[in-house]
Amino acid sequence: MSEATVSRVLNGVGPVKEETRRRVMEAAKQLNYVPNALAQRFARQKSGNLGVILPLLPKVNVFSTYYFSEILSGIGHTAKHSGYDLLMLFREPGEPREYANLFRTQKVDACIILGAQNIPTDYDALEELQLEGHPFCLINQRFDGKPYNTVDADHRMGSFDAVTHLMQQGCQRIWFLNGPPVFSNSLDRLEGYRQALEAAGMTFDPDRVLAGNYSRKSGYAHAEAFAELIRTGQADAIIAANDRMAIGLLQGLKEKGVRAGADYALVGCDDSDGARLTDPPLTSIAVPFYEVGSEAASRLLGTLAETEPPVPFTVKLPVRLVARASSEV
Amino acid sequence: MSEATVSRVLNGVGPVKEETRRRVMEAAKQLNYVPNALAQRFARQKSGNLGVILPLLPKVNVFSTYYFSEILSGIGHTAKHSGYDLLMLFREPGEPREYANLFRTQKVDACIILGAQNIPTDYDALEELQLEGHPFCLINQRFDGKPYNTVDADHRMGSFDAVTHLMQQGCQRIWFLNGPPVFSNSLDRLEGYRQALEAAGMTFDPDRVLAGNYSRKSGYAHAEAFAELIRTGQADAIIAANDRMAIGLLQGLKEKGVRAGADYALVGCDDSDGARLTDPPLTSIAVPFYEVGSEAASRLLGTLAETEPPVPFTVKLPVRLVARASSEV
């Protein structure tokens, strides 16, 4: 029995007589044989790896652990059932982004990029990937006018719903605490806020937009000034672009005796674990992170299976407002 | 210039004339050449991968996201600086644990195992690895009498400190809410609790040990009964074997008007993000998860570099009590 036949049987390709097939399988079992993946991949010129590029989270920063593990689980589950292994590629702060090399060295067949920002370093690296025709997909970040594969949630709609919800609760002066504009999430969320106000016949006031950096601390830092705005009747509600800032703000205001769900209404974004832990519990926009991850993986790996040149995809998954006590009046 | 010389230069091995070296490097830069990692690894018969085996967390269960991402970051950072890539291997519930095949197929050179339990399926898989001499390391789980490489935190000491702290606060009737005994963490924490009581001349009462499963829900489920114990003076403090159970219990008791840090003292374990979010904030035992991960990776990869047969290691990192309002009386 030849090497080639064994290969055919084990890979289920080509014509094989049933009898032969049986004998090979039996022998394999007998000998406890498993094919050497390294050799296999080398011969096929396919790494069998899906790369996941993400910032190293030293003691948790911009990225919340919730966001991170949900997305990763979604990717992992899908990759596994598509026969791909997951290669984690941590990118550290000052480091050059040699994403294209991952493909040139054949470490990955495709990759998913988390935490990309709209800055030249990131943009250039993506542009290089695109030019060389490497399959990749962004999660939670889009680049205007660029046809990069992207899977995102509908953050614009999330903010829109948050404003609508607050107005239904009777709020009139709704503020917005945003994250940095290098993340398209921030822009989308702000846009939804603006649209909802205008749809309700109110005017969008840029002075009511505060700047944070998605950390709890940056939310906390706005507490003092915002307390004053509430006391003087200039604000009765605020939407924070993520839960961490919302929670920081909530805690800071509480220390000043200003209570969410009573003295003002508060809405966060992400519906992370933490939203259920605060007092009062935090109203938030639930984002299907697990699905974002699995959708990105399945779409991307899908393109690898096709023969025709793949068409770029842009997926936007729906979000959902989860009302809790922090947004009551 | 021959293939071999180029290989020598690029890998920095063997004698090479400086002039040659320079010319090769220059040409490589010129041609934008990067070595094919797949071929390299195949020729070397080394995958260059550190495997991380962990349970798939479908919507977050036993594993907290905090625990997960801290450990993973620690592993990732170290692996990266040792020149290894991280291969994530998600294990799904019913699935057979064919860990040894990862080595036979040469997908990994070594692996770190998270979330192992003291049950036959897990034990058998580890025993197989050990017999075949594959390098692996357990995180946060030990098997009595087995010389498996392990990196853990000193959970026994953590509970010991928690009890001591509560007694200093004047607590007399301290209960313990434990996790399942299939995790050595649970046993260690219970042991520390027992030892601290006895060291203080008090008797260990097994009836004061409640059973949970590390979920918030399981903490919440004990609230009703525990409220009664507090009211009747049978309990004035409780230690939960992780923060999630502590938080569930805290929330359940709060709904019944029984306040942590006032009506009873509460201590959790892990010092996760959530400990800072509850009201009152949760006193907890901080575990250096990031360091646990990086220590595991560096020890394990260290053994690969040695020539002599490696000596098994067992590392126990210190924990630290972080006092917050929940443990006041």
Added chain:
DNA sequence: GTGAAAGCGCTAACAA
């Protein structure tokens, strides 16, 4: 339906 043989791009032993 099966076998023979070339080759995937490197490394490493050996020769020069």
Added chain:
DNA sequence: TTGTTAGCGCTTTCAC
């Protein structure tokens, strides 16, 4: 110090 060459274990064309 450098070149030659034989693999590494599989897949895949091409004969038969």
